[in-house]
Amino acid sequence: MKITQLGEFGLIERIRAALPEPGPNVIVGIGDDVAVLKAAAMVAASESVWLATCDVQVEGAHFLRTATPPRSLGRKSLAINLSDIASAGGIPRYALVSLGLPGDLEVGFIDELYAGLREEATAFGVDIVGGNISRSRLGIFIDVFLLGEAIRENVVLRSGAAVGDRVMVTGTVGDAAAGVALLLNPELEKATDAAYEEIARSRRDRPTPRVREGALIGSLRQASAMIDVSDGIAGDLRHICEKTTVSFRLHADTLPVSLANRALSRAARGDEWHFALHGGEDYELLFTAPPDRADQLARRISSETGTPVSVIGEIIPAGERPQLVLPDGSSHPMEGSGWDHFK
Amino acid sequence: MKITQLGEFGLIERIRAALPEPGPNVIVGIGDDVAVLKAAAMVAASESVWLATCDVQVEGAHFLRTATPPRSLGRKSLAINLSDIASAGGIPRYALVSLGLPGDLEVGFIDELYAGLREEATAFGVDIVGGNISRSRLGIFIDVFLLGEAIRENVVLRSGAAVGDRVMVTGTVGDAAAGVALLLNPELEKATDAAYEEIARSRRDRPTPRVREGALIGSLRQASAMIDVSDGIAGDLRHICEKTTVSFRLHADTLPVSLANRALSRAARGDEWHFALHGGEDYELLFTAPPDRADQLARRISSETGTPVSVIGEIIPAGERPQLVLPDGSSHPMEGSGWDHFK
Numbered sequence: 001m002k003i004t005q006l007g008e009f010g011l012i013e014r015i016r017a018a019l020p021e022p023g024p025n026v027i028v029g030i031g032d033d034v035a036v037l038k039a040a041a042m043v044a045a046s047e048s049v050w051l052a053t054c055d056v057q058v059e060g061a062h063f064l065r066t067a068t069p070p071r072s073l074g075r076k077s078l079a080i081n082l083s084d085i086a087s088a089g090g091i092p093r094y095a096l097v098s099l100g101l102p103g104d105l106e107v108g109f110i111d112e113l114y115a116g117l118r119e120e121a122t123a124f125g126v127d128i129v130g131g132n133i134s135r136s137r138l139g140i141f142i143d144v145f146l147l148g149e150a151i152r153e154n155v156v157l158r159s160g161a162a163v164g165d166r167v168m169v170t171g172t173v174g175d176a177a178a179g180v181a182l183l184l185n186p187e188l189e190k191a192t193d194a195a196y197e198e199i200a201r202s203r204r205d206r207p208t209p210r211v212r213e214g215a216l217i218g219s220l221r222q223a224s225a226m227i228d229v230s231d232g233i234a235g236d237l238r239h240i241c242e243k244t245t246v247s248f249r250l251h252a253d254t255l256p257v258s259l260a261n262r263a264l265s266r267a268a269r270g271d272e273w274h275f276a277l278h279g280g281e282d283y284e285l286l287f288t289a290p291p292d293r294a295d296q297l298a299r300r301i302s303s304e305t306g307t308p309v310s311v312i313g314e315i316i317p318a319g320e321r322p323q324l325v326l327p328d329g330s331s332h333p334m335e336g337s338g339w340d341h342f343k
Numbered sequence: 344m345k346i347t348q349l350g351e352f353g354l355i356e357r358i359r360a361a362l363p364e365p366g367p368n369v370i371v372g373i374g375d376d377v378a379v380l381k382a383a384a385m386v387a388a389s390e391s392v393w394l395a396t397c398d399v400q401v402e403g404a405h406f407l408r409t410a411t412p413p414r415s416l417g418r419k420s421l422a423i424n425l426s427d428i429a430s431a432g433g434i435p436r437y438a439l440v441s442l443g444l445p446g447d448l449e450v451g452f453i454d455e456l457y458a459g460l461r462e463e464a465t466a467f468g469v470d471i472v473g474g475n476i477s478r479s480r481l482g483i484f485i486d487v488f489l490l491g492e493a494i495r496e497n498v499v500l501r502s503g504a505a506v507g508d509r510v511m512v513t514g515t516v517g518d519a520a521a522g523v524a525l526l527l528n529p530e531l532e533k534a535t536d537a538a539y540e541e542i543a544r545s546r547r548d549r550p551t552p553r554v555r556e557g558a559l560i561g562s563l564r565q566a567s568a569m570i571d572v573s574d575g576i577a578g579d580l581r582h583i584c585e586k587t588t589v590s591f592r593l594h595a596d597t598l599p600v601s602l603a604n605r606a607l608s609r610a611a612r613g614d615e616w617h618f619a620l621h622g623g624e625d626y627e628l629l630f631t632a633p634p635d636r637a638d639q640l641a642r643r644i645s646s647e648t649g650t651p652v653s654v655i656g657e658i659i660p661a662g663e664r665p666q667l668v669l670p671d672g673s674s675h676p677m678e679g680s681g682w683d684h685f686k
Contacts, residue, residue: 027392027495027498028498028500031501032431032500032501032502033396033427033430033431033500033501033570033571034394034395034396034427034428034430034431034433034491035394035395035396036392036393036394036431036493036495036498036500037392037393037394037395038392038393039393049370049379049380049381050379050380050381050382050393050490051377051378051379051380052377052378052380052437052439052472052473052488052490053376053377053378053439053473054439054441054473054474054475054486054488055441055475056441056443056475056477056486058443058477058478058479058480058481059481060479060480060481061477061478061479061480062477084376084377085377087376087377088375088376088377088379090377094395096395096396096397096488098397098398098399098441098486098488100399100401100484129395130395130396130397131397132397132398132399132486134399134401134404134405135401135404136401136403136404136481136484137403137404138401138402138403138479138481138482138484139480139481141443141479141481141484143397143399143441143475143486145395145397145439145441145488147393147395147490148377150379152370152379155370155371155379157371157375157379158374158375158376159375227376228376
């Protein structure tokens, strides 16, 4: 069945019926002009702040309908927003989903898309409380608005990194970029094996937002700055450094990147560190902390969440250029930044 | 200059610089992973709720680049969301703007779009606190996410209309539909005059969200149900009636519609009431109240805000079909509903 046959209001009712009952702080969810929401009151409201973010997946720019299953697309559309709330040390609460849809789209696509959204929302305790559906002759877009909460003192911003601070990152980097490269150039399969191909594809299509890790980093109040890695760690670290006019040095031998990733990066870009540094879409947390606390902080996050945390470099004065120290000890200026939608 | 030359981050900085300094409750605005927001604390936080809504303008579905100046588009993109917060009796506070843009778009378009967004935000006390910019090969979309606040007891929902309640509407209806008809069929100019053409065009391109009126209706706590008129009053009244399983009767001679509009509606659709009832995009407030309070409520809103309020009909039992009573006293069942994006 095409969505034109079901109609806008039939589609909204179908979506509402497929979602779980919202939590007790949702006074009004899907089906009115607005969603009516209470703070989850985890703390005295006077100490509490709201965090708001949005990010979109656009057909042709972020995904190809033929390559990404709609359920994965649903998960990812929410995951990239969860990652933003996590990167501020907050707790995600409420999502609105704004869809642009061509009229000839199959209803089954929406069912699967929402199955993915629902899975991701349930996994991270988020209520989908509203949204919008619009016809888009142009193709599909899925625009998600996410509201989170935080204790004000727990919020970690991009600004705050000081010279001497250590740079840390959760999980691994570069795998999503490898997945994208394999999608765009199937010839690259020859440069890897099936096991790594599956890892790369999964990291590309099903990023894991570091929600528990972000909330923990916030609550420990030791990180000086934080961002999630969407543009590649080099580019995102640059965003952190711009805020307090500092620079950075990374050590290649401490980067959490697999040998399989480095091999594929070398085959695709002639540089084994390219995917790890400039790949993008990792959705790991990249953060800084004073040198006397960094190692202990990394160990604590890792032990409490089970997610590895690597200390990968340090903040240096702005007078020095961003640099990468290779395993042989040589130091190289890092040119280029991360992903720019319009460059 | 094309936006590809400026780049994503240059564009974000340009937008940030052009916006006014945000208000004191915006802890972090544009330029971090999230916006960090406090309640405006107009009331004890325990009585306060957040209202969240989103609505989009998609090129080809809602506007044509050749017909709508980007400044008008900016105003309208926010106005349609302001209207949703107003229709719940709330006060709009914070907006996020998610843009999908083709790379070859002129930067001047964005400057004008944001000039319009800024004008509308300033006029209604809203801070633009963040958003997203994405490339869209598909064409332009402007997706606005708006957060408002309300005292919980002031919130007016679509549900609540009871048999006997009077139906009221602010302002006038049908003019935006006339503006759209004139755009799509320039031949219709012959059926009107230049003065009305200007009114219709202005109502189409620059809707006036009834923000003060909505907040007042909320604070008076006498309205039983409310919605903003985006799909036409017949269709939107149907949305109200579905919630409590009731029906409605409207009186044509009380509809706030001009003779010029009726003449154009007759010329375009063969029915002088068509634009008023089914036109859509009026962004007036349509609400119900018990019969013993309706007239006084209408007068009070009108006198406090300067906006006319008309009592146009009443809620009747669900067993009766929605009907329109013509000036000659004859009663006609109303078929058809409002705008459906996919029908």
